[in-house]
Amino acid sequence: MEKVKELRPILLVEDSANDVELTLAALAQCNIANEVVVVRDGAQALDYVYRQGEYASRSPGDPAVILLDLKLPKIDGLEVLARLKADPHQQQIPVVMLTSSREERDVVRSYRLGVNSFVVKPVEFAEFFEAIQNLGMFWAILNQPPPMLGERASKRPGTDTP
């Protein structure tokens, strides 16, 4: 149970209810135990990360990974990415661009902004499933996340060494 507690949540930023549902279905099928927090636009995503607005009272801790859609209401994905990666306190959070777009310029801009991975959602469901599952497995389970700022401040032995 202690291990479960340490699992950080996955932040899914997606405005399309269909995509949210499909993504959650895919993640559920690969037995990822991490909590998935769903927000519906860029502003909410930033609120979550910075623990402000409706997320002002959430418990501290960075998400294991942010699955970020590119086209979002209010503040779009690229801007969310740009703000996070420009902030020395947040830039270590892995961000995966998850998008419908095959637009080359989006890919180029995302990587320039420091995205950790860029995934085009395939139309074929099997592939989509596979992609989501791989992402979930890699970022939520396999990847050793960077220490959280709070943790670094009061470092507990044994937490971030394998």
Next chain:
Amino acid sequence: MQQHATPASAAVDLDKCAQEPIRIPGAIQPFGALLLLVPAELRILAASANVADVVGLPLGAGDVLAASHDDGWSRIHEAIKAWSEGTDPSLSLVADVRDRRLQVTGSRGAQGLLVEFEPIDRDRSTTLDALYPQLRTFLDDLDPAGNSDVILQRTAAELRRLTGFDRVLVYRFDSDGHGTVVAEDGNGVLPVYLNHRFPASDIPRQARELYCLNRIRLIPDAGYAPVPLQPAFLGPDARPIDLTHAVWRSVSPIHLEYMRNMGTQSSMSVSLVVDGELWGLLSCHSARAHHVDPQVRAASEFLGRIVAHQIGANERIAEHAHRIELKKVEVELVELLSHADTLQEGFKGRAPAWMSLLDAQGVALVWQDEILTIGTTPTGAQIGRIVDWLGDQDVEQTYATDHLVGQWPDAEAFADVASGLAAASISRLHKSFLLWFRPQVVRTVSWRGNPHKAVDPVSGRLHPRKSFDLWQEQVRNRAIPWRRSELEALRDFRNVVVNLILKRAEERAELTAQLERSNVELESFSYSVSHDLRAPFRHIAGFAELLKRREGDLDETSTHYIDNIVQAAVTAGRLVDDLLRFSHLGRAALAPQLLDMDKIVAEVRQAIELNRPGVRWMIEPLPAAHGDAKYIRQVWYNLLENAVKYSSGRRTPEVRVRGAEGDACTIYTVEDNGVGFDMAYVGKLFGVFQRLHHHDDFEGTGIGLALCKRIVEKHGGWIKGEGAVDLGARFSFALPAQ
């Protein structure tokens, strides 16, 4: 102080002549007497020394004109007084004072009223009334639309008959100031000068100005003794008296010597002033002294004015008629240009019009570094130098000369074809010109006296002409001069061309802006499509798949329906992807490099084989070519996939790939043994959404070949397909050699 007035001071050097104060000689000819009066007051400021002789009254400076017991004089006094108080510019009357008859003339000047008295021979004198019928007949006979040469010839004859001189010349000045005798009438006493030229130095500039102001000048006897004015200078600052408008102003001693050298004792000149410019002179001479009455002089001046008017009208009519002719040509050319895509293209059409616009033998268009020519022109290299030279001259709009060598000695190299040059600068930005050339016209000019020796080479002095012998000169490096109407046409045409160029540039800019706008729109459209249109298909496929997994015990039909839903959504998604790829290509910039085709084809084959094994591949070694790796790979993929797809029904599907290097391009061929196609539909092969087979038989979006064609053409190459139903298909594409 009277040195100007005496013929003894004839040795005047060139500088002095240029400055020679011919308006203020300080003396008059002895054929009249002169008074300078204070207006209204009629006090005499100065008087010629011969007033008492001519008028018979002892008048001098300081005296005030007053009536006397003589009726005639009282009448003169009254007339002068009345004129003085009025505003008429001039005064003219005839009155008898005692035994003599006097012509009185007056003119106003800044210094006062100039009043002159001239004795008239009662017995010989005539009146304007008597002259009028004669003049009227002459004028009636003038044909307003007539030939100028005829008019001038008749004028010379009329003037000689009127005045009785031995010879009357009609003298015309050219742009260099040289005069040519264009008409002549004489009694044989004096030599014939018709068509001879007289150098410009014969009539200095300030003399020409005076000819414009004072239209008639008589010298009855070149041997006259000038009569000094008393005093010769006025006021504390000793100003000389301005005799510009005086009838009997004493003439330059140089001119008197010139007359004597010419063998003429008397002369009269009547100015022909056209549009304010001294067009020419009616120049009368006699071998002996010859006096002309004031009335005849007045009639002669009138004749000169009428003829000048006629000449002006004729020239204007001729120029207008010519201008209208040129306008027709101009309109033809403008129409030609307005329909041509480029100036160069317009220039290539209708060579005769281009030449006849300025009556030239050759025309050149210099547009940036390109030189196009029509007719007889200098060589391209020479035209290049002409343009450079024009650039050095700061020619902003137009330039024309009939004597290019005179401006630029280097031009002698091509003087035979381009002594005359008319140029229109059509772009300041990059030295672009339209040039018209006229060839050299060698002609022989008969000068009276050597025009190049007016100045004594030893003393540097201008010496009055002693020799009027024929001196012939071959004039070289000259073309037929450009007419005024042609120069106007040149300016007009330049404006039109410049406007056309500007308009075209504006249109191009507008078109570019429109294209950019629609490109931006298209881009944002396809961007939205790529995001928003794919998502629903993904959702349909995703939920259908989820449904199938969830309901494990679905019957066969339901499973089949769900599979169809998934398949349709996936196909629609691919369609969007293909369309996007196709539209992206339009704005994609290629990154060409040398491509290893063997490697690319091997990789593509590998990818295709994963899904469709069992094909017999026959791939020959392929030559390399230049292209964008990403896009050329796409071409190979589409062609090879098609080949495999359409031959999939064969027992042994075969795909053969070959390549051959040509001079201009490298050609690659993909052949299969599949179902082929009907050549009747070959035109539809490469269209977007064009399919020659049913979906049920072969899946596909109908974009693949269109995409191939677009890619290959973007590379500057071509693609074609050949085939026959059931006999396989062969696709070839070519990439240009670098």
